Amino acid sequence: MTSQLLPSPLADQPFSRFILSSQKIGSGGQSRSGVWICRRRVKKTAQARGEKLAGKTLVWKQLNGFEIVKREVEILKKVSHPNIVRLVDYEILQDWRSGKALIVTELMKYGDLMTFHTQTIRRNLVEKEVAPINHQILLGLRCIHGKGIVHRDLKCCNILVAGFQIIEGIYLLIIKIADFGFSKKMSDEANSTEPHLPAVRAGSASSRASIHGWFVGTNEYAAPEVFAVDDDRDRALAATVYRSTALDLWSLGVILFRLFTGMAPGNTKRAFKDSRTGKEELRVCPALSGQVCLDEDVEDMKGCQGGFKNLIARHLKRKLKIELLWTRHWMG
DSSP: OOOEEOSOSSTTOOOSSEEEEEEEEEEOSSTTOEEEEEEESSOOSTTTTTOOEEEEEEEEOSTTHHHHHHHHHHHHHHOOOTTBOOEEEEEEEEOSSOEEEEEEEEOOTTOBHHHHIIIIIOSOOOHHHHHHHHHHHHHHHHHHHHTTEEOSOOOGGGEEEEEEEEETTEEEEEEEEOOOTTOEETTSOTTSOOOOOOOTTSSOGGGTBSTTSSBOSOTTTOOHHHHHOOTTTOHHHHHHHTTOTHHHHHHHHHHHHHHHHSSOSOSOEEEEEOTTTOOEEEEEOGGGSOHHHHHHHHHTOSSOOHHHHHHHHHHHTTOOOGGGOTTOGGGO
8 A cells, every 4th residue: 555654634633533643545635634544542342453444534614514524424324335435433523614524434455446556566457357346346336326326536546455366467356436525415406505517618627626616526537528517507407417327437437448558548638736736737638538539549448358348438428327237248
């Protein structure tokens, strides 16, 4: 697992049941947000003694900060599945408009899929490796979609590696879906306090990719309809788009392509701001690339047979439903 030793994220250690270490294992969207190794203050059982957990800290000064944290906790409490990270506990401290929160989950010692792919495997994956990952992500999605929840920020960094085996040079991973901070219940009212959504051309992508801003999700994995919706003109349409399970299936298509090729499909670049450095750089944005280009990129993939290419192509054409996947040979 990739980690850093940093100053304590919250120097006063304000949480009553957990102590945060200085070992950071994941990034957050704010300077004092992130994922840290933590331990219980009071260890009630032998099993709990020395047990390392993952603690996600959030610090906010906006009125809707509490609602965002509360939503993530409620979703994690609602789901229980082998391919979804398990909620252990949580603490929320707040006053009238600001607050701090700690969401504690089981610790995945091998880190996220992106880091494991680039630093441990260090090559493009082949179909025998991607198929089980695809299968497990779909199992997790079937669980949350069946409970009326859309993840909305599915990406390699939000897929955690729980374990792995190497058999004849093939990496077989056990994975879990994590980070439900952008998730939404499909039954939420269309006129809820959802952050206001601008037209797709209203400002650069980097100015909109924020948990407290308009854009929900991650640009490189977000579906085309997220960029196309114009909430100023049709808020009802925006509400429908942002509660569609199709958003997760598009993102899965981009994940699968990345695992095979090490890059995103498409040829259209857009400015993205790195949340850690604050610097902007041009990177490929699949949703803004033409369909012909996406089709050609999928067709040119190496290490991938026709059936799996067709699966990814259908994801990127918005023509695939999760219910149709369970009899396919590429499920792993």
